[in-house]
Amino acid sequence: MTATFRNAAPHSETISKWTQGLQISVYTTSIHEDEVAIDHPEAVRLAGEFPEATPRSEVPLVVDIDQVIVHDGALIAPCNSEEFIHTERFESMVIGCTPVRVDLTTGECRFLTFEECETFDL
Incomplete structure (x- = not known):
């Protein structure tokens, strides 16, 4: 059996x-290694630069490197205010902030939709 x-x-x-x-x-x-155009450190760097280049709030957003995952050919990088990431104090959380998705083949970055966040239980 x-x-x-x-x-x-x-x-x-x-x-x-x-x-x-x-x-x-x-x-x-x-994904196969020959399909990956960027490596993990480069994807994390791109994810870190994306919120700054595409502001969604008056508070600058930073990537929570400890929470980064790779799923289905993409790096998923949660982000929020720097204070929230370091203290986890609810008062400093940016509400409605979704993680950055970095395509590991193309390097394309975008914010996840709320529906996609449900998939990852974020």
């Missing part, structure tokens, strides 16, 4: 393991 699981990971590979007579294969899938 064989069980198969799929999930996202930084590289495409197959890991098989025999457990109590059951072969478990885990297929990790993601």
Whole structure:
């Protein structure tokens, strides 16, 4: 008997393991390295510059580097006021601020829609 699981990971590979007579294969899938035009540090840099270049509030927004994730070929970078990111004090939070999405193939940046934020539970 064989069980198969799929999930996202930084590289495409197959890991098989025999457990109590059951072969478990885990297929990790993601974009291929040859499809990535920019690396993680460059994507984080682009995400950090985007809110400044596209102001959405009177308070300058910064990327919360500790909360950055990669999903489906894009870097997702939450952002808010610098004070909120460092203190997590509700009073300093910029309401309605959505994360920056950086396409890892093209480097294109945009803010996520509220509907997209629900997908990531942000």
